[in-house]
Amino acid sequence: MSEFALPPPATPAVAIEGGGRLPVHRIYCVGRNYADHVREMGSQPTPPFFFMKPPDALVASGAAIPYPPRTANLHHEIELVVAIGRAGRNIPAATALEHVFGYAAGNDLTRRDLQSAAKQGGLPWDSGKGFDHSAPVAAIRPAARGHLSRGRIWLEVNGETRQDSDLALMLTPVPQLIAELSTLYELEAGDLIFTGTPAGVGAVLPGDRLEGGIEGLAVLRNTIAPPARAGGGA
Numbered sequence: 001m002s003e004f005a006l007p008p009p010a011t012p013a014v015a016i017e018g019g020g021r022l023p024v025h026r027i028y029c030v031g032r033n034y035a036d037h038v039r040e041m042g043s044q045p046t047p048p049f050f051f052m053k054p055p056d057a058l059v060a061s062g063a064a065i066p067y068p069p070r071t072a073n074l075h076h077e078i079e080l081v082v083a084i085g086r087a088g089r090n091i092p093a094a095t096a097l098e099h100v101f102g103y104a105a106g107n108d109l110t111r112r113d114l115q116s117a118a119k120q121g122g123l124p125w126d127s128g129k130g131f132d133h134s135a136p137v138a139a140i141r142p143a144a145r146g147h148l149s150r151g152r153i154w155l156e157v158n159g160e161t162r163q164d165s166d167l168a169l170m171l172t173p174v175p176q177l178i179a180e181l182s183t184l185y186e187l188e189a190g191d192l193i194f195t196g197t198p199a200g201v202g203a204v205l206p207g208d209r210l211e212g213g214i215e216g217l218a219v220l221r222n223t224i225a226p227p228a229r230a231g232g233g234a
């Protein structure tokens with residue numbers, strides 16, 4: 001007889017290149033980490049800051065993503081995702097990469113209208129960022145095959161290039177992001193960090209085909225499906 005009053009939820013996980021899946025603990029995201037995206041949003045550059053998505057917002061590459069409710073402006077944001085493989089707090093930048101399990105391409109899907117309203121009202125970003133199906137992530141390439149500090153990052157919608165930049169343009173690079181984040185939270189194996197998006201973010205609609213990637217990593221492919229039916233349980 002289980003101790004739980006209900007069946008426990010499934011463990012969110014991301015595929016690993018070469019086989020197996022990484023169970024995901026938390027999803028952290030970085031805001032304003034490419035200067036051209038800071039400009040296009042009309043924002044001021046800030047020191048690195050973080051927000052979160054719920055781990056069960058993960059979506060695998062290849063999946064159809066239902067157009068989310070309560071938005072008329074769903075945006076794509078292609079990002080390098082860092083998977084943590086070893087726990088730590090107050091991690092020095094010099095040894096931060098020892099905590100990395102691997103790297104993947106991810107899309108920080110954003111209900112831009114809700115995020116903008118939250119910004120204007122000085123309110124939290126959760127409803128704009130942390131909604132169901134808001135975290136598509138492609139297969140993770142283990143860090144044993146090398147770390148990533150530069151390389152093309154791109155996203156196409158229906159074959160048309162929308163975002164095209166380079167990881168080298170991150171304002172705060174991965175080791176410093178891990179160091180800073182680990183002073184706020186104890187990082188755990190299975191944490192994911194979305195490291196920010198370059199310029200070119202824009203709206204997507206049902207029927208759109210999204211393809212995005214990072215040089216050397218598995219391509220992330222998703223389609224946007226019609227909204228889920230009202231009242232449905234799935």
Ligand code: MN
Nearest residue numbers: 077108196197
């Ligand atoms: Mn983002």
